[in-house]
């Protein structure tokens with residue numbers, strides 16, 4: 286039923302014969318052609334209808350009845366057929382409107398024009414299929430060029446988010462007041478508890494042992510945010526996401542140290558930490574963990590989105606309440622810990638793009654694979670320490686170190702295709718493919734050497750290589766990411782669309798004005814569906830009604 290019911294210039298006209306007081310709805314292209322073909326198969330009445338239809342088309346095209354006089358009987362027959370078509374068209378138009386509304390909600394504001402052009406260009410598309418097709422197909426425009434839908438979708442999403450950000454501005458100020466009062470309250474509580482400033486607690490508990498690590502966590506989240514942003518980065522959003530991630534990570538790390546205070550006290554590596562050394566009390570640490578956890582997730586929820594906040598909170602739970610106890614239960618803890626470390630970049634991506642998508646998984650995958658050689662090297666180097674602390678690390682059940690080294694090597698090799706995937710998924714240029722592969726080969730080299738020798742020296746070399754790998758990998762991702770040209774192209778195309786749409790609208794307005802002049806400016810101008818369509822879609826050519 287929908288096929289061929291909408292032509293590109295599906296302008297609906299209701300022509301009203303002043304002499305017969307007969308309202309004849311007309312369709313500029315699509316319905317006429319369909320009516321003609323329908324009429325061809327239904328006898329003489331239909332032939333008359335078709336003839337009337339052709340004359341009417343001519344009338345609509347030229348704006349006047351033209352040289353051939355109108356035959357009113359064929360006009361009536363045509364009107365019966367076209368009446369149905371117009372009803373079909375109105376329904377179709379209404380449904381398109383509804384589908385476009387949904388699509389607009391999902392994709393952002395400036396896609397209206399693109400969706401419409403696509404819809405009209407295709408002519409025969411069912412409105413529900415339109416959204417699906419847009420996401421999988423190439424969108425071809427008037428100028429004959431073909432654009433990839435994902436680029437358009439990304440651009441529209443960006444615009445949508447900017448609009449959202451503007452809408453949120455009011456709520457931001459309320460949040461800022463809340464944040465200041467919240468921090469003040471926590472500060473006062475901390476001072477009352479042990480006459481100690483919150484900043485001291487923060488510095489002591491978080492920065493003393495986790496400086497490099499926490500900075501890496503924040504860096505991965507920030508990189509995820511930039512990658513998920515396209516070319517126009519919302520720097521305020523970036524700062525808030527990094528701050529939120531840092532707070533939630535601080536909370537998770539503090540809880541981890543609270544739960545492991547006794548174990549940490551037995552390990553050389555950790556016994557000087559603020560909690561086991563007694564510089565900070567457990568109530569202080571819990572106050573700190575609760576306040577940073579709540580504030581960090583509130584910051585993510587209000588300034589980024591609920592998805593990012595949800596990922597942050599879930600990760601906190603995974604780290605503090607699943608991974609931490611698992612360390613004393615089963616060697617699988619290192620793999621669970623690798624998931625914890627992979628979430629922050631995903632959080633950053635989700636904060637920027639509002640979703641979790643396949644190309645958003647690249648950095649989390651790198652983080653996951655990277656952590657295994659990193660923590661395997663650490664667990665190998667600190668075997669005695671971990672055993673003293675009562676932790677069940679993988680390396681403890683592997684006296685020769687061969688399986689530990691094999692796990693590390695395997696995961697280093699998994700890093701090899703990531704550069705190609707980044708390039709293939711359109712995240713970076715080919716240079717990154719080369720750089721990332723060289724980096725992965727370098728870390729794999731240290732892992733091979735550790736696998737072959739299994740000495741402390743080799744384990745330490747692999748550990749240092751892992752420390753170097755991540756910042757270099759992320760810098761490469763940022764330096765070689767490709768979005769600028771795509772965005773530029775899309776902006777230019779959108780401008781073209783705006784121009785085309787406005788010129789179409791102007792032409793339509795001129796026609797409308799002419800018709801209004803002819804009709805003396807009376808009568809109903811638009812059907813209800815047109816009212817519905819015009820308001821939210823600036824590019825939507827509303828069906829115009831002429832009442833001669």
Ligand SMILES: CC(C)=CCC/C(C)=C/CC/C(C)=C/COP(=O)(O)OP(=O)(O)O
Pocket residue numbers: 502530533534537538541545596597600601604621622623625626629
């Ligand atoms: C947003 C959010 C919640 C982010 C969390 C990021 C985060 C803290 C990741 C930690 C990953 C990890 C397995 C660390 C090792 O902990 P460990 O307990 O083995 O270290 P330790 O032995 O030094 O205590």
